[in-house]
Amino acid sequence: MTAVSEDKALFDKGLPIRREVLGADYVDESLAKADDFMMGFQRATTAWAWGWAWGDPTLDxxxxxxxxxxxxxxxxxxxxxxxxxxxxxxxxxxxxxxxxxxxxxxxxxxxxxxxxxxxxxxxxxxxxxxxxxxx
Missing domain, CATH: 1.20.1290.10 (AhpD-like)
Structure with a gap:
């Protein structure tokens, strides 16, 4: 798996978690308002914080x-x-x-x-x- 496909998998894993915890309206608005520059941050935080960290089942x-x-x-x-x-x-x-x-x-x-x-x-x-x- 390449780094890009791994990040995409983490993003896809993290997005529903992020929406459930923070609220879909907030998350969807953040994504919709992001231009190309800010989308890099949106993808990183969704993949790393929500897909990788929050997606780990060790802690509830x-x-x-x-x-x-x-x-x-x-x-x-x-x-x-x-x-x-x-x-x-x-x-x-x-x-x-x-x-x-x-x-x-x-x-x-x-x-x-x-x-x-x-x-x-x-x-x-x-x-x-x-x-x-x-x-």
Missing amino acids: RKTRSIINLAMLTALSKPHELKLHVTGALTNGVSVEEIKAILLHATAYCGIPAGLEAFKAAHEVLVKEGALPGGK
């Missing part, structure tokens, strides 16, 4: 979501964390578990990273109806 999707929330907190990536909070809810991670994950990550990553993560997660949880809006 809930566990992978938990890991992603902690890593994205550590990296201070609130935009990406918002996307994965939605995915975590899809994968069966409860609001209480999300809070515990973010508190645990805050203890190891620091208050500024934790604050960003909490703000991002709160915004998504309110938007998704998992938390009451307002405060």
Whole structure:
């Protein structure tokens, strides 16, 4: 199998996983908006992150979501964390578990990273109806 056909196989494996976790509308819009330059990234992330990593059956999707929330907190990536909070809810991670994950990550990553993560997660949880809006 050539590298190109291997990447195509991983892309084909990863695309349905990506759609299931992040939502088909989000994924399809990302692919549709990608020009030739950005399509390289779309193909890589779908093949590598979703086909290769998420497609490995060793860890279940809930566990992978938990890991992603902690890593994205550590990296201070609130935009990406918002996307994965939605995915975590899809994968069966409860609001209480999300809070515990973010508190645990805050203890190891620091208050500024934790604050960003909490703000991002709160915004998504309110938007998704998992938390009451307002405060």
